[in-house]
Amino acid sequence: MNQRDVIIVGAGFGGMYMLHRVRAMGLSAQVIEAGSEVGGTWYWNRYPGARCDIESMSYSYSFSEELQQEWNWPDRYAVQPDILRYAKHVADRFDLRRDIAFETRVKSVVFDEAARRWTVSTNKGEALRARHVVMATGCLSVPKTPDLPGLERFQGPVYHTAHWPPADVDFTGRRVGIVGTGSSAIQAIPFIARQARHLTVFQRTANYSIPAWNGPLREETRREIKRNYPALRRKSRASYAGDYADEYHLTIAKLTPSERELHFERCWQLGGFNIQYAFTDIMESAEANELACEFVRRKIRATVNDPAVAERLCPKGHPLGAKRLCVDTGYYETYNRPNVSLVDLKSDPLGTITATGLRTRSADHDFDDLVLATGFDAMTGALAGIDIRGRGGQALVERWRDGPAAYLGLAVAGFPNMFIITGPGSPSVLANVLLACEQNVEWVGDLLGYAERLGIELIEAEPGTDSDWARKVSEAADRTLYSKANSWYLGANVPGKPRVFMPYVEGFCVYAAKCDSVAADGYTGFRLIPARPN
Ligand code: NA7
Numbered sequence: 228m229n230q231r232d233v234i235i236v237g238a239g240f241g242g243m244y245m246l247h248r249v250r251a252m253g254l255s256a257q258v259i260e261a262g263s264e265v266g267g268t269w270y271w272n273r274y275p276g277a278r279c280d281i282e283s284m285s286y287s288y289s290f291s292e293e294l295q296q297e298w299n300w301p302d303r304y305a306v307q308p309d310i311l312r313y314a315k316h317v318a319d320r321f322d323l324r325r326d327i328a329f330e331t332r333v334k335s336v337v338f339d340e341a342a343r344r345w346t347v348s349t350n351k352g353e354a355l356r357a358r359h360v361v362m363a364t365g366c367l368s369v370p371k372t373p374d375l376p377g378l379e380r381f382q383g384p385v386y387h388t389a390h391w392p393p394a395d396v397d398f399t400g401r402r403v404g405i406v407g408t409g410s411s412a413i414q415a416i417p418f419i420a421r422q423a424r425h426l427t428v429f430q431r432t433a434n435y436s437i438p439a440w441n442g443p444l445r446e447e448t449r450r451e452i453k454r455n456y457p458a459l460r461r462k463s464r465a466s467y468a469g470d471y472a473d474e475y476h477l478t479i480a481k482l483t484p485s486e487r488e489l490h491f492e493r494c495w496q497l498g499g500f501n502i503q504y505a506f507t508d509i510m511e512s513a514e515a516n517e518l519a520c521e522f523v524r525r526k527i528r529a530t531v532n533d534p535a536v537a538e539r540l541c542p543k544g545h546p547l548g549a550k551r552l553c554v555d556t557g558y559y560e561t562y563n564r565p566n567v568s569l570v571d572l573k574s575d576p577l578g579t580i581t582a583t584g585l586r587t588r589s590a591d592h593d594f595d596d597l598v599l600a601t602g603f604d605a606m607t608g609a610l611a612g613i614d615i616r617g618r619g620g621q622a623l624v625e626r627w628r629d630g631p632a633a634y635l636g637l638a639v640a641g642f643p644n645m646f647i648i649t650g651p652g653s654p655s656v657l658a659n660v661l662l663a664c665e666q667n668v669e670w671v672g673d674l675l676g677y678a679e680r681l682g683i684e685l686i687e688a689e690p691g692t693d694s695d696w697a698r699k700v701s702e703a704a705d706r707t708l709y710s711k712a713n714s715w716y717l718g719a720n721v722p723g724k725p726r727v728f729m730p731y732v733e734g735f736c737v738y739a740a741k742c743d744s745v746a747a748d749g750y751t752g753f754r755l756i757p758a759r760p761n
Contacts, residue, residue, distance in 0.1 A: 231257045233675070234347045234357040236333050236613070238323075239267020240314070241648035241664035242363035244290065247321050248672040252679070257357075258327040259349060265327065266314035267365050269307055274388040274411060274600075275396075275418035277307035280439070280499060280554035284452045285470050286661050287313065289460040290669075294320065296453055304441045304499075304554070335614035336360055338642065343684055345644065358684075359675065362610060363648040363664075366656050369608030371721060373601050375406070377579035381597055388415060388600045396596075398423040404585055404594035408434055412600035413553040417561045419598065424566060427592050429585060431572045432713075433542040435523050436553035440498040464666075468504050469658035469735035472497075475505040479515035491522040499554045502547075509548065510707045510732075516546040523547060530559040537562075539571045549712035551656070605715040606651045606729045607631045617642035630718075630727030632697035634688040634752055635742055637667060643687035643756075646671045651729040652700045656716070657709075658735040666735075670742050674750060685756035692752040697727065704728035 233249045235242045238260035249256045262270045269277075279286050283300035298316065301309060318324050332350040339346060345360045370389035372378075378385070386396060388411040403423040405412055408430040420426045452459060459471040467474055477490055494502035502523075508515040524541040531537035540559060561567055570587060578586040584593035604611070607627065615623040618641045626632075626639065633639050636653030637646050648667045649655035655663040678686055704710040710717060710728050718724035731738050745751050 229257075229353070229355045231255045231355060231357045233257075233359045233361060234259065234345065234355055235361045235363055236336070236347075237267060237363035237365060237368075237609075238262070238265045238318075238327050238329075239269075239363060239365050239368075239664075240288070240661050241365070241668060242267070242361070243314070243317060243321075243323055244288065244665060244668045245361050245363055245648065245671070246323055246326055247290075248668050249675065250326070252672065252676055254675070254679075256326055257355060258323075259331050259333050259347065260327055260329050261332045263329050264311070264315065265318045265323070266311045268367055269310040269314060271368070271370075271391075272389050272411070273307055273391040273393065274386075274415045274598075275422075276414040276416075276556075277388075277411070278414055278439070278441070278556075279305050279310060280410065281470060281659050281661075282472070282499075283309070283444070284449070285459075285463060285472070285659055286310075288317065288661065288665065289456070289463075290665055292456070295456055299449060300444055302441055303444055304439050333613050335616070336362075336645070337614070337616045337620075338618060338645075340618055343643075359644045359646070361646050361648060361671065362615075362650070364609035364613075366606050366649055366660065367603040369604040369612060371602050371604050371608075372599060373406075374722070375577070375580050377581060380582050381580050381584075382582045383595045383597060385597045385599065388412070388598065389603065398596060400424050401596055402594040403427070403596045403598060404429065404592060405598040405600055406585075407600035407602065408432070409600060409602055410434075410551060410553045411602075412598075413555045413558045415598065415600060416567075417555070417557045420561045420564055420567050425594070426567045427585075427594055428567065428569050429572055429577070429592075430539070430569060432545070432550070433540050434550060434553050435520070435542050435547045436555045436558050437495065437500075437502055437523070438498050439554045439556050440496070441556050463659065463662055464739060465736050467658075467734040467736060468500065469654070469662040469666075470500075470504075472501060472504065476507050477505055478507045479518055480508055480512060487518060488522070491519065495522075495526065500552060503552055510546070510709060513546065513708060513711075516548070516708055520547045527559055530563075532563045536569055539569055539574075545712035545714075546708040549708050549710070550714045551716075602715055602720050604721050604724070605718070606656070607718075607724075608721075610647070610650075615642070615645075617645070628725070630697065630725040631729060632693040634692040634696045635738075635745065636696070636700075636731065637671065638686075638688040638693070638753070640688045640690045640693050643685040651727075652696050652731055654731040654733075654735045654738045657730045657732060663735065666739050666742070670746065673746060674753075677746075677750070678755065681755070682758050683755045684758040685754070686750070687754045687756070689752055689754050700731050701728045704730075704732045707732055
């Protein structure tokens with residue numbers, strides 16, 4: 228059987244860097260990737276308008292000074308084709324492709340206790356053996372197609388934003404219906420509206436969206452950031468969100484009404500996540516959060532011409548930031564177009580999909596094409612889709628029956644030498660996920676190096692460390708407003724999924740410091756089992 232030191236599942240930004248890192252340590256590695264290219268989420272999410280909501284100069288690898296100096300991002304926020312182009316460039320520049328098996332799906336990952344090796348089996352009938360397995364399967368990689376009654380009856384094409392066809396889809400002259408108003412829909416809607424004859428948006432929950440104020444990156448800005456990259460990257464690593472944007476530490480409750488308005492307006496003008504990360508109390512105090520919500524609602528009412536439509540677009544009933552904030556270009560303005568209509572599924576619930584459209588309680592809405600922007604089985608979906616078995620043949624899905632638990636978001640007791648990049652319990656999706664990937668990869672790389680030097684054959688989270696970590700992550704979220712919405716952070720968007728708050732809310736910097744102290748103390752919480760004498 229084919230043997231490797233490390234098998235890495237997934238060739239997104241986590242998997243690509245993991246490969247580069249373990250190769251540099253002299254270990255043999257194989258990446259297995261279901262797609263036909265590198266890029267992970269940026270390979271699959273090709274819908275019109277797909278764009279990163281973190282600034283491109285920040286959402287890019289920092290591990291190579293040459294790479295960050297030579298690459299030129301055209302826009303403040305990169306579009307999907309540019310991010311994919313970047314991922315391909317990285318793969319070529321570091322000669323990664325020779326160790327990536329594309330169009331290959333991992334079916335099972337099974338630990339052989341006697342041999343102390345993992346067996347990784349693929350849909351192509353291959354089986355590989357490895358000492359270590361790194362699951363770089365991504366946080367948002369399993370699209371969720373909701374169980375919409377009658378969906379099979381619809382006669383036109385059905386698209387999912389996270390599974391968009393490689394060739395452009397042309398909506399010119401077509402009537403389009405889109406279900407969902409999360410980040411993906413909020414990015415796609417303005418694009419589809421410009422092309423389609425008519426677009427009907429089916430909204431269940433209105434979301435808070437902040438303008439990106441995107442535009443071409445000026446050459447001076449790019450040069451300035453490149454000159455300051457080392458300091459900016461250090462600042463990102465020392466920040467809450469893993470980004471170098473200023474985190475102001477203003478407290479809403481301490482501001483006078485006019486100061487508040489001024490700072491909210493400043494944040495709005497800066498765009499994107501600035502409004503969430505500028506304030507210390509925004510995710511701590513319901514009253515403070517409500518002031519920010521009301522500010523955004525005023526912006527929506529001032530933008531959307533029809534007051535009834537504006538009111539339906541105003542989010543109510545969940546705090547700003549408790550569902551991931553959306554970042555848009557012309558989203559609310561799109562509802563001023565004569566060819567766009569909004570159906571509120573809360574007041575007029577979905578009945579069934581028909582052959583020609585969607586029937587709500589009060590009306591039939593006909594369209595030619597249906598777009599589902601209905602999200603993901605986040606953070607655990609990809610792992611649940613693989614038959615992962617640790618000691619004693621125990622299945623990971625069984626271990627996680629009451630909710631996922633991984634020590635530092637990285638390791639599960641009973642699953643030795645298996646590491647999850649940006650797993651449940653890591654800050655990942657609440658931070659700049661690219662930096663979160665780098666931090667996890669470097670930490671795992673260091674741990675593997677440590678084990679190599681000391682002749683350690685098995686690295687395993689001690690029993691209880693994973694569930695303790697998950698409990699603390701969940702308790703920390705409960706002390707904030709993050710847990711006060713039916714979000715994918717909580718698994719609430721997938722029927723039957725245990726409701727456990729998965730991302731680490733205390734900040735990227737706090738998490739990274741915790742990982743560092745675990746390492747500095749000789750990897751506390753891990754059992755390090757030496758190789759058996761020959
Ligand atoms: P999200 O943010 O999970 O949004 C999914 C949307 O689809 C959301 O508006 C949902 O409404 C809606 N939805 C899901 N199922 C249904 C059904 N059955 N009926 C009506 N509406 C439904 O996914 P995205 O892809 O937009 O973004 C995911 C992340 O990717 C994002 O946070 C960024 O990190 C990038 P709901 O809110 O559940 O009422």
